[in-house]
Amino acid sequence: MMTDPRADIRLxxxxxxxxxxxHDRYLAPLLTLVVAAMLTNxxxxxxxxxxxxxxxxxxANYIRVYRAFKRSQAGASDEPHWARRIALxxxxxxxxxxxxxxxxxxxxxxxxxxxIMLVHIALIALTTSMSNAHxxxxxxDMVFPVLALLGLPLLExxxxxxxxxxxxxxxxxxxxxxARQINTYSTEALQLRQRNEILIRELELQASRDALTGLVxxxxxxxxxxxxxxxxHRSCHVLALxxxxxxxxxxxxDQYGHLAGxxxxxxxxxxxxxxxxxxxxxxRLGGEEFALLMPETTQAEATETAERLRQAAAAVPLxxxxxxxxxxxxxxxxxxxxxxxxxxxLMHRADLAMYAAKTQGRNRVVCELPxxxxxxxxxxxxxxxxxx
Ligand SMILES: Nc1nc2c(ncn2[C@@H]2O[C@H](COP(=O)(O)OP(=O)(O)OP(=O)(O)O)[C@@H](O)[C@H]2O)c(=O)[nH]1
Numbered sequence: 001m002m003t004d005p006r007a008d009i010r011l012x013x014x015x016x017x018x019x020x021x022x023h024d025r026y027l028a029p030l031l032t033l034v035v036a037a038m039l040t041n042x043x044x045x046x047x048x049x050x051x052x053x054x055x056x057x058x059x060a061n062y063i064r065v066y067r068a069f070k071r072s073q074a075g076a077s078d079e080p081h082w083a084r085r086i087a088l089x090x091x092x093x094x095x096x097x098x099x100x101x102x103x104x105x106x107x108x109x110x111x112x113x114x115x116i117m118l119v120h121i122a123l124i125a126l127t128t129s130m131s132n133a134h135x136x137x138x139x140x141d142m143v144f145p146v147l148a149l150l151g152l153p154l155l156e157x158x159x160x161x162x163x164x165x166x167x168x169x170x171x172x173x174x175x176x177x178x179a180r181q182i183n184t185y186s187t188e189a190l191q192l193r194q195r196n197e198i199l200i201r202e203l204e205l206q207a208s209r210d211a212l213t214g215l216v217x218x219x220x221x222x223x224x225x226x227x228x229x230x231x232x233h234r235s236c237h238v239l240a241l242x243x244x245x246x247x248x249x250x251x252x253x254d255q256y257g258h259l260a261g262x263x264x265x266x267x268x269x270x271x272x273x274x275x276x277x278x279x280x281x282x283x284r285l286g287g288e289e290f291a292l293l294m295p296e297t298t299q300a301e302a303t304e305t306a307e308r309l310r311q312a313a314a315a316v317p318l319x320x321x322x323x324x325x326x327x328x329x330x331x332x333x334x335x336x337x338x339x340x341x342x343x344x345x346l347m348h349r350a351d352l353a354m355y356a357a358k359t360q361g362r363n364r365v366v367c368e369l370p371x372x373x374x375x376x377x378x379x380x381x382x383x384x385x386x387x388x
Pocket of ligand 1: 248249287
């Protein structure tokens with residue numbers, strides 16, 4: 001399913017926001033205790049304790065929400081939900097700290113003023129630098145600090161308080177502009193990363209796929225087959241390899257042209273694909289030759305599948321220049337033996353079986369003769385002669 005790339009980026013930004021804010025789990029409780037101790041200069045100890053108690057609960061809650069988000073493996077469509085939950089949980093923290101203005105404010109008390117401004121400036125500076133990763137949450141985080149600044153003149157309507165409020169608001173606006181700029185840069189960086197990931201995925205796909213048929217290419221198939229071969233040896237499982245080759249395909253090209261030949265190749269491969277089991281790997285070795293790797297497959301099962309594929313290819317309805325065409329395939333089967341330490345001997349035997357099918361008239365399946373131990377058991381059998 002396609003997702004909105006901007007939604008993916010917003011989700012990545014929310015992760016960034018949470019990662020940065022998770023540092024708070026050590027610092028915020030400590031700062032809370034220091035500030036509560038200082039608060040006792042202007043409010044009774046019990047009030048400061050209540051403030052600290054609430055704030056510690058709020059910290060525990062937003063860290064719980066952050067962790068739940070990190071564990072949730074949320075997709076891009078869940079981002080608005082988590083952004084709201086996180087903004088709500090962290091908003092409570094912003095409210096608690098912004099409210100210090102009202103707890104500590106005292107008429108004509110210089111120390112209280114310094115405390116308020118210090119806490120408030122630090123709050124705005126920390127918020128804009130820590131929350132800028134996710135713009136919407138940053139804006140929500142800034143609501144309470146700004147409201148607290150606007151509320152200063154309500155405590156005492158004086159030019160001094162109005163000036164402080166304006167200075168604070170000016171500082172907040174400036175910090176917000178800087179935060180937005182940083183957010184623009186981080187968005188660009190995330191977009192670049194996203195584009196790179198898409199390009200790398202496309203390149204990897206192109207490097208492993210055959211453009212005409214969409215099958216895995218020779219290089220990928222051989223790597224996959226080598227891995228399957230080692231795994232089959234380790235677990236003593238049977239493994240079958242089929243080589244599938246189109247019959248008299250040159251005639252199609254010569255008579256109807258290369259484009260028509262491409263069409264036939266595509267149609268035959270589509271028919272083969274429709275008849276595969278999950279777990280089997282069909283690859284294009286080159287030209288009109290294909291290979292099918294069938295893990296945990298006995299000779300009887302491989303022969304049955306090969307026969308099904310042969311019939312499916314021959315049944316593909318093809319019409320070229322008004323003429324009905326029947327494109328057949330010849331299939332050779334080899335089963336993994338204990339002496340097949342590398343893929344080449346197994347492929348060689350499957351190739352020999354396929355050529356035997358060609359020489360015997362094409363449009364048929366040939367399997368190397370099973371030794372008694374090979375059928376339905378481990379790949380520890382002796383190599384057998386070809387059988388038709
Ligand atoms: N249209 C098209 N033709 C291809 C492609 N790859 C290989 N071929 C052609 O496939 C033909 C293979 O011819 P041959 O190797 O003589 O085999 P054949 O005619 O199928 O005969 P047998 O295999 O003996 O039955 C050649 O004409 C190649 O040019 C391809 O991607 N598209």
